[in-house]
Amino acid sequence: MSDTNRRAFLRATGLAGGLAFAGVAAGQDETTTASEETTTDEGDDAGLVTVESDGDFEATVERIRSDIEDSADMTLVTTVDHAENAESAGTDLPPTTLFLFGNPQIGTQLMQQSQTTGMDLPQKMLVWEDGDAVNVTYNDPTWVAGRHGIDAPGMVAEQVASVLRSLATGAE
Template identity: 60%
Template structure:
């Protein structure tokens, strides 16, 4: 993986992957399945677009989480549930594969969560490992 960027105004962390969208989605899915995380669903936006006779380059959303980790955040601020479970978007951008996810610290600021720093750092670390394969 190369080229990690964070857009402070959007709260998105974006990573450039070294593989195809399909291979990257498979790697992330396998990594999720090897952790205490639950893969809730995978949405293939390109396939859905094709079903509507529209064209969209490969674009897949993975939705996953761990209630033992996310629920305390919701107990602190119920509105964070709009952003949970976690999501990771994998898409083709010209000749590159990109991965994006919400920065947990941004979500904490957005929802007024100020007493969960250790938990948020743990989430950030897991998301980074999933995105980079590290």
């Protein structure tokens, strides 16, 4: 899917604004939700979804940045280049970039249900290189909801998960 079509898809479905709504259903056991996507609920990576990108690191970072910035519903709060920060401290880190983004209207609704949700908002998406692989990791919406006791319809959680997956992978 071209970048233009992907952005049009996110806008047309009206789901792009739901990205900050990550965390809208009950908890989830460890599962594999797609061949290249893994969600966990135990250990150090509790509640994280990781997908492998088809693109190289820079292309993946730019695609995600563009999709967020081109969305009428999302706000890019900041981008953190962890590798650049490591270099400024005289250490090395493989390419690692964090995006903080969201939709204040949706996020506020979540925090009205549970103010502690503010610990997980705005939404975060990490692009990181591990050897030859480029990965994208984000918080599983169902895990976040369970963490904060948020009760929301499963359909909304599925839509948010779909949008996050689309943003992470660049696919519909």
